[in-house]
Amino acid sequence: MLLQRSLLASLLIGAALFSTASVAAQDEAAPSGCAAKRQALAEQIEAAKQHGNSAQQAGLEKALSEVTAHCDDASLHKSREEKVLDAQHEVAQREADLRKAMAKGDQAKIDTRKTKLAEAHKELQEAQEQLEH
Incomplete structure (x- = not known):
């Protein structure tokens, strides 16, 4: 249980950092704010799927649902x-x-x-x- 929480926390932190880096690297026409966070998470989910990392995928999907539900x-x-x-x-x-x-x-x-x-x-x-x- 503690390991799962640690993994989830690491995934959420990684997703947030990746989202921040992605937003900073993109130009003005790219999505911003919550839309950028959702896009970055969707890209990470796709990468996790391609690498067969179901645990990471599940954590990222949870993070995406949280962003979708709570981010404005x-x-x-x-x-x-x-x-x-x-x-x-x-x-x-x-x-x-x-x-x-x-x-x-x-x-x-x-x-x-x-x-x-x-x-x-x-x-x-x-x-x-x-x-x-």
Whole structure:
């Protein structure tokens, strides 16, 4: 039971990440929002069928039914706006942490804080790209 939940959670996360990457890679004429999520999941389902992966197919079909039942473009847009705000807050926090480390002069902490700030900037950029699509 726990293994099935872990597998389903992994599939849903993978589907969401794949959907996000697919949307970012497509041009303006391509579907966006919930339609893009549904399309990406349908493509993944087809790939799972072709590879005979029935467990993955079942998980993706469940994810598709959830998206179909619960996704609407307005709530998806709001959720993406919230992710951008959260990411902006994280960047601000990481910048403050870096300033503190620089004030202390501890090079190891400065390097760590720079790495964390770069990661936060990357997450912010990804969140902004998702919001645009």
